[in-house]
Amino acid sequence: MLKKLLGLTTATALAFSLAACGGEEPAEDAPVDETEGTEEATEETATHVGEDVDFTIVGIDPGAGLMNITINQVLPDYGLEDDWNVIESSGAAMAASLASAYENEEPIIVTGWSPHWKFSDFDLKYLEDPLNLYGGAEDVHTIARLGLDEDHPNAYQVLDQFQWEPEHIEYVMALINEGTSPADAAEQFVEENADLVATWTEGVDSVEGDDFTFLYVAWDDVIASTNVIAHVLETVGYDVTLTQVDAGPMWAGVASGSGDATVGAWLPTTHADYYEQYDGDFIDLGSNLHGTALGLVVPTYMDIDSIEDLVVE
The missing domain is CATH 3.10.105.10 (Dipeptide-binding Protein; Domain 3)
Structure with missing residues (x-):
């Protein structure tokens, strides 16, 4: 079952509490690791979308070229094959899953193409494909x-x-x-x-x-x-x-x-x-x-822009 999308929280600075007895301040020259929080935030961002969709991409008919590209090229070439799964279904089943998730503002990633009515009914976007594995317009x-x-x-x-x-x-x-x-x-x-x-x-x-x-x-x-x-x-x-x-x-x-x-x-x-x-x-x-297009499609309310964002570091 797809999980409800949780908003990413921004990192907040922890304030040192003053000691009850003396109000002692922290040493001014205490070292600050500026990279630690950044690394943790990056890791959280990288795994966040995957966890919320159970590391699942909703696909279409087995044997379709779009599925072959996704499973045999996109997953391995982007380093996603160990963490992500592509569910085989049908165009109708994919659209039904997308409609259900969209109605409840839940996260979902689907294999998509256009022209398709889903782009007129829902606010959707293709994830950027820096490796151009899905190719240009077909x-x-x-x-x-x-x-x-x-x-x-x-x-x-x-x-x-x-x-x-x-x-x-x-x-x-x-x-x-x-x-x-x-x-x-x-x-x-x-x-x-x-x-x-x-x-x-x-x-x-x-x-x-x-x-x-x-x-x-x-x-x-x-x-x-x-x-x-x-x-x-x-x-x-x-x-x-x-x-x-x-x-x-x-x-x-x-x-x-x-x-x-x-x-x-x-x-x-x-x-x-x-x-x-x-x-x-x-x-x-x-x-x-x-003027057709292929790729991975998500609702615009999801805070993700590229296939590279699916990589788990």
């Missing part, structure tokens, strides 16, 4: 099975032309988080952004009930993007099936042809292992979204 790519351009040329063209901005996807994510179903949120977005959607369907012919299958992971951003592009394909006549899987099966499914496409491939970092594993067995249609 793109979200559209990945299609081999032969899709021949079997479903109109769907292929929509996917090839599909591109939007973080504020677009965050709008859909916020609708879903507020209780709108993913399908209804997608329909609302498409209706309200006709000009943008027209750039995706430009030159596309209608079809009559052709089957199309999207594979997607249960990440809030991918749920939003998959539902939006699925609705667009439905408007041109496709019968679309959405199949939720983990990241590994998502890539394997597209590579094997059991799924037609995914619009939730985070590259070049998060899904780098899958990209390398299945390279040559899929078509990379390029980025559909720029």
Whole structure:
């Protein structure tokens, strides 16, 4: 159980008590160790956050690139592997844990990414990453099975032309988080952004009930993007099936042809292992979204700014 965050107390100077019988003052030349208090305060600061969160980082799906980086690079390279643990869960479970902690103003550290609705609902910050292990901003790519351009040329063209901005996807994510179903949120977005959607369907012919299958992971951003592009394909006549899987099966499914496409491939970092594993067995249609970020995320009320602050001296 996460412990309540305790504020760091400032060091106070201890005054010598006057002797009851004589009021004797301390010797003026008594040595003062100015470093002792500083060292103790530094150690207290270094261990404080870890103790308050039970040295636990709340993660997401096992096998996700974000988890691999955190466990296999961030922990060892920052010297955290002996003290810290990363809990495997899911994007939804991570968000639920964050929401619960935030509501009670409790400390919590999570593996985070943006765009994500949590940044619009809560005051959060990424911990600085001096070693740049999480890398710079990523793109979200559209990945299609081999032969899709021949079997479903109109769907292929929509996917090839599909591109939007973080504020677009965050709008859909916020609708879903507020209780709108993913399908209804997608329909609302498409209706309200006709000009943008027209750039995706430009030159596309209608079809009559052709089957199309999207594979997607249960990440809030991918749920939003998959539902939006699925609705667009439905408007041109496709019968679309959405199949939720983990990241590994998502890539394997597209590579094997059991799924037609995914619009939730985070590259070049998060899904780098899958990209390398299945390279040559899929078509990379390029980025559909720029401006993502990865890292460790905490509420702004926590007095911590960098991953280096997690180190226990």
